[in-house]
Amino acid sequence: MSDKKFNVIGIGELLWDVFPEGKELGGAPANFAYHTNFFGGNATIISALGNDEQGKEIRKLLTEKKLNNLISNVDYPTGWVSVELNNGIPNYIIHENVAWDYIELNKEAVTALKRADAICFGSLSQRSQVSFNTIHKALHIVPETALKVLDVNLRQSFYSKSIIEESLRCANILKLNDEELVVLSEMFYLANSQKEACIQLLNQFNLKLLALTNGSKGSILFMGDEISLYPVPKIKVVDTIGAGDSFTASMIMGMLNKKPLKQIHKEATEHAAKVCMNKGGTPNLIESKTYF
8 A cells, every 4th residue: 555645547438337237337447546546546537427317326436436536527428338248258339429428627637637646548538539639638737757557448449540659659658458469569560479569669659667468378567678477366257347457556556656566566466366356347355355
C-alpha cells in the first residue's frame, strides 16, 4: 500500500457487462480505478452515462464502491456489452452509439487532470470523434511528469492504425497482450520475435515501460535495458474479466511508489491472478479467500 495518495485518472468507457445470468459493472477505466484504490491510490473515473435507469444504477454502484467519478450526463443510452464466457474467457459484443461515445470534460475534470500523477486510457473509447477529442485533450492537460498509460485494449473493429499511433505518441507506458502485439507488429512492421518487437515499440515511441501479457504463459516487462519475466500462478480461473486492468493498476502504483521492476511485476501478476479467481472485474478481494 502507498503512503502517498497518488492521484490517478481512468478515462474512457463506463458500462454494464451483461451476462446471460445478470450484469456487472464494466469498462476498463472503472476496473482500473477500483484496483488503483485497492493499492492506496486516489482514483477518479472520467466517462459518460445516459440519463436512464441503467446510468442511475451505475452511479449508485460507483458510490457503493467508493469510486470518485466525474461523469458527463448525455442524451444517449448508458453503454452495455453482451458477454459470453467460454472456459472463463470472455467474448464481447460491444454496442455502439452509447453514452461513453460522447465524453466531455467539465471544470472539475480539468482540475483533477491538472493534479494527476497518472492517467490510463485505451483505444476502444476513442472509436467516436467526440471521445477521441476529449481523451487527447485530457492527455495534454495532465502534467508533463505524469505517467500516461495506453492499455491498448483492442476490441472488435473499433481501432485503426491512426488511433493507435496517435495514442502511442501521447503515452509513455504501453500495456498489451500477445494477440494485440501481433496486430501492432503488422501495423508498424515490427520484428517477428516478441522480444524484438517490444523493444522496437519501446524505442520508437520513447516509452518508459512496456508490459506484454501472454495469458497462461506469463508476462514480460521491459523498462530501459531491464527485462523481467514472470509466470502465472497455477490457479482455478473463474473468469478473466478485469485481469488486465488490475495488472495495469498494480503496475502503475508500483511505478509511482518507485518499487524495483521485479517487485512491481510480481505484485501485478499475483494481484491479477486473484482477480481471475473471482467473478467480475471489481471483486471484493479483501473478503475473498483466494490463495495460490
